[in-house]
Amino acid sequence: MLSPRTLELFAQADSGTLSDLTALRDEISRFLMRYRFGVAEVETKLDILREEFSLVDGYNPIERISCRVKSIESVLEKADRKGIDLDLDAIREGLSDIAGVRVVCSFVSDVYRIVQLLTSQDDITVLQVKDYIAQPKPNGYRSLHVILEVPVFLSGGAEPVRVEVQFRTIAMDFWASLEHKTYYKYETQVPQHLIDGLTDAAETAAHLDATMEQLHLKVRSYRPPAPTIAI
Template sequence: MKDDSRVAEEVTGENADQPGIEIYRQLSRFLLVYKFAVEELMTKLRILSEEFDFVHRHDPIEHIASRVKRPEAILDKLRRKGLPARLEVIAEQLDDVAGVRVICPFVSDVYRVAEMLSGQHDVELLLSKDYIAEPKPNGYRSLHLILRIPVFLSDRVEHVKVEVQLRTIAMDFWATLEHKLFYKYDDQVPADFAAELAGTAAIAAQLDSRMQALHQRLH
């Protein structure tokens, strides 16, 4: 693994004779803005969760998780996409430097939370990919949003992209175990693995549908 100053140097594209500590400071500040954007978004989601639960006696958010990509992961993605390692390229071309995952009890909650969040006046919806309505070939289901969030700094306002994944408990269960299985097999999976995986995704979708129906009967 590269040392921090070398990673920072590679990202900023500065010459090696510039002091390493200054280069690292530039990179750290760049990623710090993404951290702030995640915190802004997490606060919005917690407010929606608590307020909706108080008014409607139902919390549409079961769990929230977040992360900001490490420099090594950002560099690796830039290389795979054939992009230069520049801060402005990262900001413009990469949508998943900052990510938030929202786990909801029911499918209806997924769309409700997405609508409430993207409808806020200071949140800009850049892109929506509905893998619930149209699952991926392997069975993956989730609603992906790319949002732009304002971050108010001491001397300026930065508008930062954050990827939001919204899914039900069943979808998250399937996606988490699918990831673990592929990691274990190092992508060398048995021939019938894809069909089995798609089959389990269909079972999870049926469970979501039945639980949604029960929820509607009670309300």
């Protein structure tokens, strides 16, 4: 928990002494360190699954993995926006997306397969699942969000850390990237015709996902004919 002195330093950092600022920096660093380790734990588990599939199945369902931990500025801004006290314990309980992992899969079936394999591991606790693939958002956004709790083993023992993992297909990720850039460009005041275009594009992406998966299944099930032996 942040001490009253630490909270005062947030508001009046310029008047703090060097030792106080160093203590504040160290306190924040320790707070974010746990989330970096939590991300590393999840990423390692996913890397193991990816390598196993490549070696055993000859097919890799995970196209790419990206990770991030919010900056302390982003954490404090979101906590303030949600009415959470600027107290590290309160922030830890109130925010579930400080640590994030994004997993981009080839196909929708791969998303559900990897989610099931990851969440069934004994040391992972599933806190929340939001399936925007089965039930897309009104704007067409599709993704599967899972908030996990994973143990991080420190010198003082194991500590549970929350990590939000987003699972998408390549098409969903492309659409989400374009939507994010559009809203950033227009500072959230996006013209209606562009919103309608993005919604239509989401449907097109979903149709592409379904079509490509059907083609993939046909390719995977194909067996070349046995060679003809001349007598």
